[in-house]
Amino acid sequence: MKHIHKQTPLYDALEAYRNENPISCHVPGHKNGTVFQEKGKLIFQQLLQIDATEVEGLDDLHAPEGAILEAQQLLAQLYNAQKSYFLVNGSTCGNLAMILGNCREGDIVLVQRNCHKSVLHALTLAKATPIFLRTNINEEWGTAEGISVSTVQKALQAYPKTKAIILTYPSYYGIGDNIEAIISLAHKNHVTVLVDEAHGAHFIGREPFLKSSLAYGADYVVQSAHKTLPAMTMGSYLHVNHAVNNYRHVEMYLQMLQSSSPSYPIMASLDLARSYLGTLTDEDLLYTKTTIEEFKRELNEISGIRVLQHKKNSYDILKVTVQIDDAYTGHQLQSALQRYGIYSELADMKNVLLVLPILKVGQTFSYDRIVSGMKDAVSLLKKINKEKQVRPTMLDEVEELTELELSFEEMLNRETKSVPFFQAIDCIIAETIVPYPPGIPYMMKGEKITKKKIANLEQMIQSGTKFHSSSCLDERNIIVYV
Numbered sequence: 334m335k336h337i338h339k340q341t342p343l344y345d346a347l348e349a350y351r352n353e354n355p356i357s358c359h360v361p362g363h364k365n366g367t368v369f370q371e372k373g374k375l376i377f378q379q380l381l382q383i384d385a386t387e388v389e390g391l392d393d394l395h396a397p398e399g400a401i402l403e404a405q406q407l408l409a410q411l412y413n414a415q416k417s418y419f420l421v422n423g424s425t426c427g428n429l430a431m432i433l434g435n436c437r438e439g440d441i442v443l444v445q446r447n448c449h450k451s452v453l454h455a456l457t458l459a460k461a462t463p464i465f466l467r468t469n470i471n472e473e474w475g476t477a478e479g480i481s482v483s484t485v486q487k488a489l490q491a492y493p494k495t496k497a498i499i500l501t502y503p504s505y506y507g508i509g510d511n512i513e514a515i516i517s518l519a520h521k522n523h524v525t526v527l528v529d530e531a532h533g534a535h536f537i538g539r540e541p542f543l544k545s546s547l548a549y550g551a552d553y554v555v556q557s558a559h560k561t562l563p564a565m566t567m568g569s570y571l572h573v574n575h576a577v578n579n580y581r582h583v584e585m586y587l588q589m590l591q592s593s594s595p596s597y598p599i600m601a602s603l604d605l606a607r608s609y610l611g612t613l614t615d616e617d618l619l620y621t622k623t624t625i626e627e628f629k630r631e632l633n634e635i636s637g638i639r640v641l642q643h644k645k646n647s648y649d650i651l652k653v654t655v656q657i658d659d660a661y662t663g664h665q666l667q668s669a670l671q672r673y674g675i676y677s678e679l680a681d682m683k684n685v686l687l688v689l690p691i692l693k694v695g696q697t698f699s700y701d702r703i704v705s706g707m708k709d710a711v712s713l714l715k716k717i718n719k720e721k722q723v724r725p726t727m728l729d730e731v732e733e734l735t736e737l738e739l740s741f742e743e744m745l746n747r748e749t750k751s752v753p754f755f756q757a758i759d760c761i762i763a764e765t766i767v768p769y770p771p772g773i774p775y776m777m778k779g780e781k782i783t784k785k786k787i788a789n790l791e792q793m794i795q796s797g798t799k800f801h802s803s804s805c806l807d808e809r810n811i812i813v814y815v
Contacts, residue, residue, distance in 0.1 A: 337407065337410065338607065338610075343597075350383070351365075360594070363384070366378050366379075369381065384598055394421070395595075405418060405419060409572070414575070415575040416572075418584075419595075421595040421599045427555035427571040428449065430571065431455075432497075433455055435527060435582070436455075436496060437496075442456065443489075445480050446480075448499060448529065450765060456741070457741050463736075464492055465731075465734070466480045467733045467734070467735075475682060476684070480500075480511065482518060487734065489524070497524060498524050499527045500516075501528075503543065503648075505770075507650075507651070510647050513549040516549045516551055525553075526553075530556050532560050532652075534562050534569075535651070536548075537610060542649070543647075552573075553577070556569060556570045560688070562606040562607075563602075563605070568602050625651070625689055628703070629653060632704060635704070637658045641654045641655070651691070653687040653688075654684050654685070655685045663680035663681050663684045666710060667679075667680035667685050669711075670710045674706065682796060737778075738779055747763070749763040750815055752810060752811065754809045758784050758787055763778060766811075768798050768799070787811075
C-alpha cells in the first residue's frame with residue numbers, strides 16, 4: 334500500500350505548471366515571481382513559481398475534480414476516513430467548521446476544559462451551551478491532561494440532552510489517555526464526537542505512534558499537519574468518519590470559512606506531507622524512536638535537567654518535556670536556550686516543551702547541538718540567577734462540571750468595564766485570557782473570577798508568560814461585566 338502514497342498529484346500538477354514557464358495574465362500580482370521586491374526575491378523566487386491560482390490543470394479546492402480531489406482521496410485512504418479535506422487556514426478553521434456544522438443555538442455541548450481558544454470561538458458563533466469537563470491534573474508536571482471516563486459519565490447523566498462532546502487529543506504535552514472509552518460511551522448515548530487532534534497528524538495506528546481518535550470512532554477529527562508533519566504553517570486536515578451519514582453542513586462551513594483564494598504552496602505541502610507519512614517504513618519508525626530515546630538519555634545526564642516520563646503507551650514520543658531544578662522556571666530555561674539558538678515550542682512555570690521530527694533512515698536532526706545548548710543554558714542560569722524562584726502552577730481547582738455564568742447571547746448585551754485585579758474577584762470576566770503558546774484558555778469569558786485565579790495570573794505575569802487577551806494585563810487590570 335505504501336507505493337500508493339508515493340503519488341503526489343497536486344504537487345506534480347504544480348511542478349508541471351511551473352515547467353511550462355507560463356505567462357501569468359491573472360492573479361496573483363507577483364506573476365509567478367517575475368514581479369517582486371528585490372530584497373526578498375532570492376528567498377521567495379522558487380516558491381512564487383508555484384504560488385498559483387485556479388487555472389486549468391490545478392483544480393479548485395472548493396469544487397475539486399482533478400489533482401486536489403485525487404490528493405484528498407489519498408489522504409482519506411491513509412487515515413481510513415470517509416472523506417478528508419485540505420485546510421489552508423489552520424486547525425482553527427477546521428474546528429470552527431466542525432463545531433458550527435454540528436452544533437446549533439442552545440445545544441448542550443460537553444467540552445474538555447483545556448480546549449484550544451478556537452473551540453470557544455466556534456461555540457460562541459454557534460450560540461451553543463457549553464458544559465466544561467474538568468481535566469486530570471499531573472501534579473508532577475503541573476499540567477492538565479485528558480478527562481476521565483467517570484467525568485464524562487457524570488456529565489451525560491446530568492445533561493441527558495447533550496448533542497456533542499468536544500475532546501482535545503492528545504494534550505499539548507502529548508498525553509492521550511481514555512480516548513477509546515470516552516468515544517464509545519458518547520456513542521452509546523447518541524452523542525456526536527468532535528476531536529481537536531491538532532497535535533496528532535502522525536497518528537496513523539503504527540508504532541511507536543498512538544492511534545488517531547478517528548480509528549476509535551470519532552465522528553470528525555481536525556489535525557494540524559504543520560505541527561508534527563513536514564508541511565507548511567497553516568496546513569491542516571479535517572477527516573470525516575465512515576459512520577457519519579451527513580456531513581453537508583460541515584462542508585458548507587468549510588466553503589464559508591476557507592479562503593476563496595487558497596494557497597497552492599500550502600496545499601502542495603499537505604500533499605507532500607501525506608506522502609511522507611504514508612511512505613514511512615518500519616525501519617524509519619524504529620530509527621525515529623531510537624534517536625529520540627538516545628536524545629532523551631543524553632538530556633537526562635545533564636546535571637539539573639530532568640526529562641519527564643509519561644505513562645506507558647499513552648504518550649506521543651515526539652513531545653519531550655524538560656524540567657530544570659527547582660531554582661528556575663521553565664520561562665527562564667527557555668530564554669537561556671534562545672541565547673544559544675535553540676527555540677522550544679513553549680515554556681510554562683515548570684517545564685520546557687520540545688517538539689521533535691519524524692526522521693527517515695539516514696536523515697539527521699540537530700540533537701547534539703540541543704544537548705550542548707542545554708548544558709550551556711543551565712550553566713548560564715546558575716551564574717546569573719542566585720535566588721530561588723517561585724514555581725507556582727497555573728492550574729486552579731474547579732468543579733468537575735461547570736457552566737458559564739452567562740450565555741453567549743447575554744454576554745453580547747452586557748456592558749463591560751476594566752477594573753484592577755483585586756476588584757475583579759467574584760466578578761464575571763468579559764474576556765478570555767489565553768497563555769500563548771499553547772493557546773489554552775486560563776480564564777474563559779463568562780465565568781466567575783476567583784481569588785486563586787487572580788493570584789495565579791499575577792504569578793504568571795511575573796514569570797514572563799505571554800497572553801492573547803486585552804492589553805491591560807500589564808497594568809494589572811482585567812475586563813469584567815457590569
